[in-house]
Amino acid sequence: MKRIIAGLTVLLSAVLLVACQPSEKENVGDKKPTVTVTTSFLYDMVYQLAGDEVNRELIIPAGEDPHVYVAKSSDLKKLQTADLVLYHGLHFEGKMIEALEQSGVAVTKNIKNSDLNTMEEDGETILDPHFWFSIPLYKSAVEVASQELQKLIPAKADMVKENTKTYLTQLDELDKWIAKELSVIPAESRYLVTPHDAFNYFASSYDFTLYAPQGVSTDSEVANSDMIETVDLIVKHQIKAIFTESTTNPERMEKLQEAVKAKGGQVEVVSGHGKELFSDSLAPEGEDGDTFIDMYKHNVNLIVQHLK
Known part of the structure; x- marks a missing residue:
């Protein structure tokens, strides 16, 4: 996973340089806040929890391979103008992880290492970042995203809480359905x-x-x-x-x-x-x-x- 999105390293480092400068964002009136996410999984997750109450921006388009993704200059703008940045963590985003740790929130931050699988990469043992194929781990990520969205749109916090409750129930039902089908x-x-x-x-x-x-x-x-x-x-x-x-x-x-x-x-x-x-x-x-x-x-x- 260390090679994933290597081209974003320079762009994301630039984000840190402009972090203290005046933002291009102008939260005027009822303008919706913008949430920038790194993957299609998080793009969907944000919608399930916040619906149309936020604008969503995606770094890696759905259907593209994160391992060979080549960063674009527009990615810098998406991160620079975001009100909230959500990313996977567990080094799934590879070389851009340092910048994301300073500018965003990892949805896996509450997952204990002991709950994660390990795998081999280049002769080293690493934590398996594909957490989304574990329903319990994915639910943990949903709860982190929910907390961040509630802080981002406090006027809609009750709606986010209710959507989260509904979505977590749907994930429990999915888990049972998977076991039955298999x-x-x-x-x-x-x-x-x-x-x-x-x-x-x-x-x-x-x-x-x-x-x-x-x-x-x-x-x-x-x-x-x-x-x-x-x-x-x-x-x-x-x-x-x-x-x-x-x-x-x-x-x-x-x-x-x-x-x-x-x-x-x-x-x-x-x-x-x-x-x-x-x-x-x-x-x-x-x-x-x-x-x-x-x-x-x-x-x-x-x-x-x-x-x-």
């Missing part, structure tokens, strides 16, 4: 093979074994040893399907399929528009998976369809 997949078929290492929390929450030959970063090459290990796993357990992601190159999973075939096995590559798992981004607005809840349901439906 129950049709037998234990011997609960192997989830994806390109990069984003589904550890999902796997640990719902009793899956996860294999991701590409590792943490979507722009890394697959090591031969990881490829061989994954091929052997697929052949040994007769795994029916492996999955592509909306923000990764499907060709790498197709190569994995070819390697399985060379070993006498057979596996389906689940790919194509609308047939990819969402991992590091929601879908663009107006498409299936453009909210957190719909994203999760899309993923579960796809997994059940191909592994049951």
